[in-house]
Amino acid sequence: MENKDKLKEVVDQAIAEQQVLHVKLKKIGPSSVDVEKLTKPSKETRQEYWGKGLTYFAIALIIILVVSIIGFVGYHGLSTFVSDHVNIFHFLTSSDWDxxxxxxxxxxxxxxxxxxxxxxxxxxxxxxxxxxxxxxxxxxxxxxxxxxxxxxxxxxxxxxxxxxxxxxxxxxxxxxxxxxxxxxxxxxxxxxxxxxxxxxxxxxxxxxxxxxxxxxxxxxxxxxxxxxxxxxxxxxxxxxxxxxxxxxxxxxxxxxxxxxxxxxxxxxxxxxxxxxxxxxxxxxxxxxxxxxxxxxxxxxxxxxxxxxxxxxxxxxxxxxxxxxxxxxxxx
Known part of the structure; x- marks a missing residue:
């Protein structure tokens, strides 16, 4: 609250002290400044947040999918050597498949x-x-x-x-x-x-x-x-x-x-x-x-x-x- 009050004071002072009259905003005075609106994120900023969030979500989903596939295939593929105790050298070099x-x-x-x-x-x-x-x-x-x-x-x-x-x-x-x-x-x-x-x-x-x-x-x-x-x-x-x-x-x-x-x-x-x-x-x-x-x-x-x-x-x-x-x- 203190930061918003200080911001309002700064804005009011800046408007009141304008030296170039022909560019002075006549319809905006010190009492009409909406400090709340100035401190809130704009529509473009919210869209950027949403875009980044969706991008990171898609990347995370792809990473999880790839890791899951590799983990699933690896778990079942290694069971032949871990659980069934097949010799890996025999698996790669033998032509006896039954x-x-x-x-x-x-x-x-x-x-x-x-x-x-x-x-x-x-x-x-x-x-x-x-x-x-x-x-x-x-x-x-x-x-x-x-x-x-x-x-x-x-x-x-x-x-x-x-x-x-x-x-x-x-x-x-x-x-x-x-x-x-x-x-x-x-x-x-x-x-x-x-x-x-x-x-x-x-x-x-x-x-x-x-x-x-x-x-x-x-x-x-x-x-x-x-x-x-x-x-x-x-x-x-x-x-x-x-x-x-x-x-x-x-x-x-x-x-x-x-x-x-x-x-x-x-x-x-x-x-x-x-x-x-x-x-x-x-x-x-x-x-x-x-x-x-x-x-x-x-x-x-x-x-x-x-x-x-x-x-x-x-x-x-x-x-x-x-x-x-x-x-x-x-x-």
Missing amino acids: PGEGKNHVGAAVMIVTSFAVTLLAALVATPFAIAIALYMTEYSSKKGASFLQSVTELLVGIPSVVYGFLGLTIIVPVIRNLFGGTGFGILAATLVLFVMVLPTITSLTVDSLKAVPSHFRKASMALRATHWQTIYHVVLRVATPRILTAVIFGMARAFGEALAVQMVIGNAVLMPYNLVSPSATLTSQLTSQMGNTVMGTLPNNALWSLALLLLIMSLVFNFLVKLVGKRGQK
Whole structure:
């Protein structure tokens, strides 16, 4: 109360002592000053408080959600080693997968090897095509052509994975069966399906990385009498390499975590692949096909949660690689 009285005295004195008559507020006198209104927060200040509060609430909610997911998957995934006493080295290196028979039959090596094989092969096949398409869209194509290709790329991104899996099951698998024999299921079929699925992702990010190259780099190269292709190869691609690597890593993350489409063409046989056309299983295909057939808290269920924990760890590794490559690119 004392502070408000002092504020009123200061305001009254300031109004009464105005020296410039033509700017004096004639309708405001010492007795009409609303000190209470001057000391209350304004509407804009209250809106700022609300905005900050909602922002902090959203951030806290996301943090809680992420920590809860990691904690839940980690708790159930580690139960295999803590409660069921499965040897973690045996889990990572053994190819004997039959958790219903006991802890000595919990080996995930088949799924780990197959998951990495499919992911790496899909990235190796998709990356050259993605870079070629991105170079055409940014360096050679007209605006209409680039816009058309961009629309096609966005359309491919929006197609559900079950559609890719069905096309692979009805087209790719029979073709492989006719060409190489066997059932047609295996790493090759999964690689071709994932190639089509990750191609739009890598292409879009590669286009963005090429567009991010400053135009004066190209002009400087042309000023030195370099050809268009020499400029692309020695300048544009060199500068955009870190961002292109980031695009490839994002594509690999998409391929590593894909479940339904791979499950439809991989064969779902927990056997170590001895060639590209032998049926096998990935971490995701085993999870989607077996999780509904186990009882919560049992060894088979905990073993599947351990596979999910491996997928979560690999997702974190991919994110770490993206940040690492990004930091090196900034240097």
